[in-house]
Amino acid sequence: MGISVDTFFLKPDGQGTLQAQIQQMIAEGILSGRFHVGEKLPSSRKLAAHLGVSRITVTLAYTELLANDYLVAKGRSGYYVSENAPVPPTYTPIQRGEETVDWDRAIARSFRGGDVLRKPPNWRDFRYPFIYGQADPTLFDxxxxxxxxxxxxxxxxxxxxxxxxxxxxxxxxxxxxxxxxxxxxxxxxxxxxxxxxxxxxxxxxxxxxxxxxxxxxxxxxxxxxxxxxxxxxxxxxxxxxxxxxxxxxxxxxxxxxxxxxxxxxxxxxxxxxxxxxxxxxxxxxxxxxxxxxxxxxxxxxxxxxxxxxxxxxxxxxxxxxxxxxxxxxxxxxxxxxxxxxxxxxxxxxxxxxxxxxxxxxxxxxxxxxxxxxxxxGHYDAQIRRMSKALLERRKAIEDANCKNDLTIAGRGVYGGSSLWMKAPEHVNTTALASDLQKQSVHIEPGEPFFSGPDKPRNYYRLGYSSIATDRIAPGIEIIAKAIDSA
The missing domain is CATH 3.40.640.10 (Type I PLP-dependent aspartate aminotransferase-like (Major domain))
Structure with a gap:
């Protein structure tokens, strides 16, 4: 019995080369039990046409799976799921009883509850990510x-x-x-x-x-x-x-x-x-x-x-x-x-x-x-490339802040990749940051950086290492409007 070519598809956000993605797709099908021992894979020509890739890419993926014993080749007949293909172990999970450990007593020292800046996992999807310390894929070698x-x-x-x-x-x-x-x-x-x-x-x-x-x-x-x-x-x-x-x-x-x-x-x-x-x-x-x-x-x-x-x-x-x-x-x-x-x-x-x-x-x-x-020498070349981009973004973010009357509380004398900002005294930037996320804007509230019980709540940080220059001005305008309405 043959495996239908329609069961194969490449994920839009797939990682690695096309060859690696095809290998992973077939291996996962075998390991999950969807593809059974002895089933025939689509021909390399048919699968390549279905996925929109070159035939050699599929052939190389099949060859690698053959070498790892996932597949077996039968003359001119094609590729089949091997009898020796790795399979997940079968077991019956042990039924867990109710836990009786008193974890408040068992944990001698807790490391939770301290100050921390939490960034949303999907910050890269934000249109205006003024986030600090993250890499820009367009600048990395x-x-x-x-x-x-x-x-x-x-x-x-x-x-x-x-x-x-x-x-x-x-x-x-x-x-x-x-x-x-x-x-x-x-x-x-x-x-x-x-x-x-x-x-x-x-x-x-x-x-x-x-x-x-x-x-x-x-x-x-x-x-x-x-x-x-x-x-x-x-x-x-x-x-x-x-x-x-x-x-x-x-x-x-x-x-x-x-x-x-x-x-x-x-x-x-x-x-x-x-x-x-x-x-x-x-x-x-x-x-x-x-x-x-x-x-x-x-x-x-x-x-x-x-x-x-x-x-x-x-x-x-x-x-x-x-x-x-x-x-x-x-x-x-x-x-x-x-x-x-x-x-x-x-x-x-x-x-x-x-x-x-x-x-x-x-x-x-x-x-x-x-x-x-x-x-x-790749590191030095990268630093030069990053410095040029950061200089351009620094000028754009300072101009945008000036145009929108936002207060810069600190800026690096020689450069850096962020600005320390100060909002009016009544503005809670933790709440501001939460509201701005709904508009696809990310800023970092400044409260966690301070010590003591009476921390200022009106500071925030704007990073510019991961935001395109042309998005800085409209992003700052949204921040300024949110501060005014606060």
Missing amino acids: HANWRLCAVRALGHKDFASLTADYVDQDDPLLIEFIARHTLPRRGITARPEEILITLGAQNALWLASRILLNRRRKAAIEDPCYYALRELLVPSKCQVAPLQVDADGLPPGSIPDDTDVIFTTPSHQCPTTATMPVARRHELLRRARDIDAMIVEDDYEFEMAFLGAPSPALKSLDRDGRVIYVGSFSKSLFPGLRLGYMVGSEPFIREARALRSLVLRHPPGHIQRTAAYFLSL
């Missing part, structure tokens, strides 16, 4: 990333793909960071002083676990990256939120008993304020006077399309008290989850040991793919 990933899968790199590094990292990636990335920030470091992390947030967590305990105090910016405040909770340390100004964190406000200072000097999160060089020196002197460590989150330093960025705080450090955190997740794509931290060797030794207990090391294939993408 898919082709060269794919080539680097394929190269990293080759026989030559078999060890980097399959080996357990235990507590070490890909030497090629470490070498590139040491020789190319860090010198651009004025930083010199040996391989023993560099650790690869699963993004900047993982690096901040490692630093907090090593440097803080219940007897120590951490100074954080207010407002700040909301996840930083939440990840400090398990350390049970004292937390001192310090209000930032137009130049970032004021060193004079840091308490004398502070042990660790967390700061974002290049682009203060979320206000985007850039700390002047003079204040950076003042911050280092203050840390030295009170014998405090500094954790510098240098996110978005590559997005300095308005001028050369200020030197990293780490580059001015002569005492070894600055722990530097960088990330490729912002400049490449957030799903990459690849960052790094730089510090004195005794600190990195501890961070390496802690990381190995939790996750050993980031996947070797991801590290090697990134190393190739960086070392072959």
Whole structure:
């Protein structure tokens, strides 16, 4: 009995090549039990005509399924579902009884309920997505990333793909960071002083676990990256939120008993304020006077399309008290989850040991793919392409805000990919954001970034990394009208 060609169709949102989609479609039909052992597949010519693809594409898909024992070829008769095709196991689910566990008692520590920004899963379908930190597919170099990933899968790199590094990292990636990335920030470091992390947030967590305990105090910016405040909770340390100004964190406000200072000097999160060089020196002197460590989150330093960025705080450090955190997740794509931290060797030794207990090391294939993408010059080309687009969008969003009388509360001196906005005092931007989603507009309310019980509710953030230039002005106009009607 033959399988009707009408049962085959390609999904409009299918992922991968046409060949891969056809393979998956047939394999799923066999595994689900729709296609039975011995049933004949449509001829390659007939299926190709039905799907609107080339015959060679179908033939290659059949050949791959033949090699994997899903299909069997019978002379000139065609392809049939193989007797050896994988089938899902048959079993009778065990009937579950009523759970008797008291989870309120069983869970010793809860990690829910903290401040967090929630973005709708379908934000890419929004017409005006003023969302922060997401990749624009029109700017990303898919082709060269794919080539680097394929190269990293080759026989030559078999060890980097399959080996357990235990507590070490890909030497090629470490070498590139040491020789190319860090010198651009004025930083010199040996391989023993560099650790690869699963993004900047993982690096901040490692630093907090090593440097803080219940007897120590951490100074954080207010407002700040909301996840930083939440990840400090398990350390049970004292937390001192310090209000930032137009130049970032004021060193004079840091308490004398502070042990660790967390700061974002290049682009203060979320206000985007850039700390002047003079204040950076003042911050280092203050840390030295009170014998405090500094954790510098240098996110978005590559997005300095308005001028050369200020030197990293780490580059001015002569005492070894600055722990530097960088990330490729912002400049490449957030799903990459690849960052790094730089510090004195005794600190990195501890961070390496802690990381190995939790996750050993980031996947070797991801590290090697990134190393190739960086070392072959694709990363620099991508940054130039992104900077050009962001500059154009920055001008459009500033012009639109000015035209609609919206207040910009903070903008990066050298660039960045977002603006920190302030609405009138009576406007609750959390409610505003919810209402705007109904008009296919996404903004990020600012309340989660603030500390304390009396958080301002009239701030919001506009990201422009994922919105086309021609949609910025009409999107801002909708926001302005919503604020007026609020």
